[in-house]
Amino acid sequence: MDNSRYADLVLEGGGVKGIGLLGAIEELAERGLSFPRIAGASAGAIVGALCAACQQAGRPVRELVELMETLDYRSFADPTVLDRFGLLGKGIELLLHDGVYKGDVALHWIERQLAERGVHTWGDLRIDDDPGTSLPPDRRYRLVVVASDLSRGQLVRLPWDYQHYGLDADEQPVALAVRASMSYPFFFRPVTLTAGHGLGECTLVDGGMLSNFPIDVFDRTDGKPNRWPTYGVKLSGRPAARQISHAIDGPIDLAFAALHTLLDAHDAYHLDDENTTARTLFVDTHGVSTLDFGIDRETQRTLYAAGHAAARKFLSRRAAAIPASRATPASRATPAEHTGPAPGTDDPASGTTAAPSAS
Numbered sequence: 001m002d003n004s005r006y007a008d009l010v011l012e013g014g015g016v017k018g019i020g021l022l023g024a025i026e027e028l029a030e031r032g033l034s035f036p037r038i039a040g041a042s043a044g045a046i047v048g049a050l051c052a053a054c055q056q057a058g059r060p061v062r063e064l065v066e067l068m069e070t071l072d073y074r075s076f077a078d079p080t081v082l083d084r085f086g087l088l089g090k091g092i093e094l095l096l097h098d099g100v101y102k103g104d105v106a107l108h109w110i111e112r113q114l115a116e117r118g119v120h121t122w123g124d125l126r127i128d129d130d131p132g133t134s135l136p137p138d139r140r141y142r143l144v145v146v147a148s149d150l151s152r153g154q155l156v157r158l159p160w161d162y163q164h165y166g167l168d169a170d171e172q173p174v175a176l177a178v179r180a181s182m183s184y185p186f187f188f189r190p191v192t193l194t195a196g197h198g199l200g201e202c203t204l205v206d207g208g209m210l211s212n213f214p215i216d217v218f219d220r221t222d223g224k225p226n227r228w229p230t231y232g233v234k235l236s237g238r239p240a241a242r243q244i245s246h247a248i249d250g251p252i253d254l255a256f257a258a259l260h261t262l263l264d265a266h267d268a269y270h271l272d273d274e275n276t277t278a279r280t281l282f283v284d285t286h287g288v289s290t291l292d293f294g295i296d297r298e299t300q301r302t303l304y305a306a307g308h309a310a311a312r313k314f315l316s317r318r319a320a321a322i323p324a325s326r327a328t329p330a331s332r333a334t335p336a337e338h339t340g341p342a343p344g345t346d347d348p349a350s351g352t353t354a355a356p357s358a359s
Contacts, residue, residue, distance in 0.1 A: 006228040008218045009035045009051075013042025013208040014235035015184070015290030016073055019300050020283040021047045022065050023307020024233045029061045031315060036127070036228070039144035039157075039217045041207035044233075045181035046110065049174060052125055052143040053117035067113070069300065073293040076106045103179060103188040111175040122159040122177075123170030134222065138163055146207030146214050147180040150190070151200075155210040157217065166196030180204035187291065215276055232280040233310075283310040 007028070011021050021044060025035075034055065040048035050064050079101070119125060127133065127140040139160050147156045158177040159169035180191035183205040191204045207214075215232045284306045288299060 003227045005032055005034055006036050007033050008037045008228065008230040009039070009048070010213065010215050010217060010230060010232040011038065011040035011044030011048050012213040012232070012234045012236075013040070013044045013181075013206070014212075014285065015043055016292050016295045017235045017283075017285040017288050017290060017303060018043030018047050019068055019303040020235055020285055020307040020310075021233050022061070022068060023304040023309075024281050024283055024311040025051055025307070026061050026065060027308045027311035028231070028315075031311075036130070037142055037144065037218055039146065039214055040181070041146040041212050041214065042182045042184070043235075044212075045145040045178045045207065049110065049119075049143055049145070049178050050113055050117075053114050053119040056119060056125060056142060057117040059117060065304065069297070071109075073295055076103075076109075077101050077293050100186065101188050103183065106182065106188070107175060107179040110178050111173070114175055119174055121170060122162075122172050122174055125174065126170065132227065134220075134224065138169065141169075143174070144214075144217055145174075145177045145181045146211055146217075147177065147183075147191075147204045148207055148209040149193075149202050149204055151202040155207070155214075156204065157214075165193060165202065166199050181207045184291070185209065215280065230279060231314075232276070233307075234280050234282050235285045236282060281310045281314040283307050 009025070011018075014020075025047070028035075035051065038048040038052050040046075047064075050067075051061055054061055054064060114120065122141060122143075125142045127135075127142060130140070133140065141159055144160060145158045147158060148154075149156045158180075159172060162169040162172055176191060180193070181204075182188065183190050185205055193202045193204055194200075195202060213232060213234055215230070218230045220226060283303075285303060288295070288303065292299075
């Protein structure tokens, strides 16, 4: 196995802005990289699942770009019978089902796209051909989807955590896990997971509630050197120095600030780490709303181009940080010959050892 051609991917959530993820992934793939494991939350889970399925089937990532270009995102906001009553109907729907939209159209679309690429259950994404792995059997999968379990109050990494629900991961549908990860609170209905052994039901919602950018999900914890790095793709600009955004004035202000901190603090902590920013591609999605399901083609193309640009900038930054005497074929690569960072080498972007991958 030529490990220099591999990098694990972690994809941030961001609703319709996820088109930018595809641009970045396609650029990396054009440079010769493959992605043994992909993790994502929300939109990152959708794109990650489709990319993992394409790789499993030996199909190019490029076909996903064409797929997204023809997708009517407005169809994902599937109305219910109460929708005809306007805001009143939406309010009743929210009270009855904890979400304005059913999410069935999105689920069936994901099911169909995965099935066309030979993926139905998590067993179809199991890694059985990597003799050098140190991963335990319950983590040998090509995809990890992040969701938030409101019933237990914890982050859930699927398929890894199905065992805690008394379920056989290999038998669980991939599309339903992705649908859970994209269950934006109050917008889409949550997904109910029925645990085995009489453990009851759990309510799963958007993974972005607890970690929208789980950059450390594949990091090794055994102290051994990595076989290849992990790259993160974030749907925002490079973070600036954190400053006081506004003073807290009263209990309502305090409540909103507490909620904002709860949702963002985990990922913001990681982004304050230089090693995290060194392995992260920042896609410029300025001016695009997460839930803009009426996004036009021009904006889609802009996001896609921004993803490509972010990946090119990232690879150039890494290459520029490597002294000529230590340059590898990866650092000198053109789109046709790129081989990715050599395993166990220093991370050229940070001057430190590349972030370990649980490989």
